[in-house]
Amino acid sequence: MENSKFMQLMERFFLPIADKLNNNRYLSALRDGFMVALPIIIFGSIFVVIANIPFLDQLLSEDAYNAYKDALGPASAATLSIMGMFVIVGIAYKLTAYYEGDAIYGGVTALASFLILTPQVLEDVTGVIPTSSLGAEGLFLGILTAFISTEIFRFFVQKNWMIKMPPGVPEAVSRSFSSLIPISFTLTIFLLIRILFSITPFETIQNFIYSVIQEPITALGSGLPAAIIAVLLIQVFWFFGLHGQIIVNSIMDPIWMTLSLENYEAYQAGEERLHIVNNQFIDTFIVGMGGSGMTMAVILGLFIVAKSRQLKQLSKIGGPPSVFNVNEPIIFGLPIILNPLVLIPWLLAPVVITIVTYFSMAIGLVPCFYWSTCTMDDSNLHRWNADNKFDCWWNYAVS
Template sequence: MNNRFMEVLENMLMPIADKLNNNRYLTALRDGFMVALPLIIFGSIFVVIANFPFLDRMISEEAFTAYQNALGPASDATLSIMGTFVIIGIGYKLTEHYGGEAIYGGVVAFAAFLILTPQVLEDVSGVIPTSSLGAEGMFLGIFTAFISAELYRFFVQKDWTIKMPAGVPSAVSKSFSALIPITMTLTVFLLIRIVFSYTPFDTIQNFIYTIIQEPLTALGSGLPATIIAVLMIQVFWFFGLHGQIIVNSVFDPIWYALNDQNLQAFQAGTELPNIITKQFIDSFLVGMGGTGMTLAVIILIFIIGKSRQLKEIGRLGAPAGIFNVNEPIIFGLPIVMNPLIIIPWLLAPVVVTIITYYSMAIGLVPPPAGIIVPWTTPPILSGFLATGNAWQGAVLQAVNIVVVMVIWWPFLKLLDKNYYESEETSEK
């Protein structure tokens, strides 16, 4: 029965996972976020420092305001305009995938996005709102980056380029070679802007937000969609595929947009609007030993493990697991293709997602404050930082670890028993 179930599941999911994992657009999207990640983390670190707990009570109000104003540019220049880095990263990576001049793919994507972005703020022309360059404009930016990179590649492949004579410096030659493809690409986006100015939406941003972004964001902020996303991550990992990369490629734009809304509210001192955000996933699920919260499994190994194999896996996995790297456990326990642990592997993250969501919904724990905590931050500390330096976030992570241990206990006990009996038999 187990083998039959595994075979059916594998036949259904593996082709889908392979297509998603090898899709050039999802790969460019994932890599585009990776380009922006160091800058996002930098900005997040200074948001934490600027909002250090109790500092406003230790110094005068004027000194605290001056302190926050001095550190503000760190997040304003990174977190607030994170969409720009993602757009450039996507254009760069997609053009690189096609073997083109990647840097031109990146800059033409950003230029196309700026053409589509209204440069008016409160009747002042020539000004771009930072909200358009951040998570709010990211949906438009992603589509723009994909389309502009494809158009740029198309015009290059048509050989609509200016050829410079031999002896001209390479940088000059490449610049002139890119001139016509870039001109043609940006002209297309200028025409798109003009067309939308005659529609009821006025701008393509309004169109994207009304038709696509608002419904998707509402879906992604709900518990049911989050549970489905978490389950798919677990299922893909069970078959040895990086579920985080596959699923996050689809959900990250939604989760980051929700994250940015919370960050703006946190900095303004108003109520946080969202529970589900990027940091909800990263700190309270992935950020507890890696995908599947396997730090709890490592702790449980040290408590109940009798077999030499399990004990050795625990010793090898513990140092990395503290920093949320769990490949030693996933492939060493193993979790991949192991029917003995499929139930806790799928069940534990869902239970923790529900507990975390309702703990925040009823006010026991503050929702994530929008601060991007580096994913390698150890549990307890990451929960504290992610909730805006709230001790309740750390306590919730500790409770979740205990919950995961309880769910895993009988299954890990059975696995350990099998290993122990096998070791005993081999020694006779």
């Protein structure tokens, strides 16, 4: 009876929240926009691995090793370092498509709006955009720009402020002229925003966003409490049959990806700073062990100790997909969903792993993440700092 009341309370509280988050057009566009950039991110990550093969610097001469890295450097510089640009286009494209508008024009308008806001000055040299503005530092502003520019673009389209071409004009030409006025008005608004911020103490909207909004939120998301809350919510949503990873990641991915980018940039610059919690931390230790809830351990337990023929068969069916972090056969087949008998371990096991992993990295027992991979330097791996604690930032390869 108590279990029934508890389940009713959970359903009444969590299901409406999860449903709203799952169906929110902005969160859906955010999630799908990152997926648009995913192939490019993976490409860049692969070449980070190839460019940082362990011990290669000991096998090659210094000149040969530098030439090797210089030859492969553009692969990551043109992808990971400017990842924000691809995400902006992806988010605006998906949001415009949700409104059944001309998605490609929504995407390029968002990108142009972002570039208008971006100062084109680097160390007193004009006409140059620093890649940092297109990467981690600009990601949060890029996401906001994608949302706002799409809404402004849609507003002018709905007002029918468009140039109508006569019949017989090629479709591509007609679409281009139809989008001319909405695009022009949208970009003009962002130009005015840039001019207004230029007369404020912040000088640029980037400075305002980063110092007032992005930095505090990013700092909050990099801490252990935020990671625990996110992991708990993922597990709770899954318990009710909702894809907790998608729902929570829609909100947290911009923060975690920014932290990952900052780690990558710190590694590239040789700086001694690193965020323990980032996108790779979550993907590897929370999702990367058989899927959400680390169900690979459940499969191994069923295979080894289960006496039920049904559970044995379930472990055989769920085993191969779990290697690729697909655990729906276990979640729905055991079942874990709406099963009060497994609720407590289902909620607490990932939290325990999160806490243990976090403190293992914090004390230097194991190294922290940079991006998808980094190189391991044995001379630095065991180096202690002045406070007799392991430095958490040392180079280490983790895929």
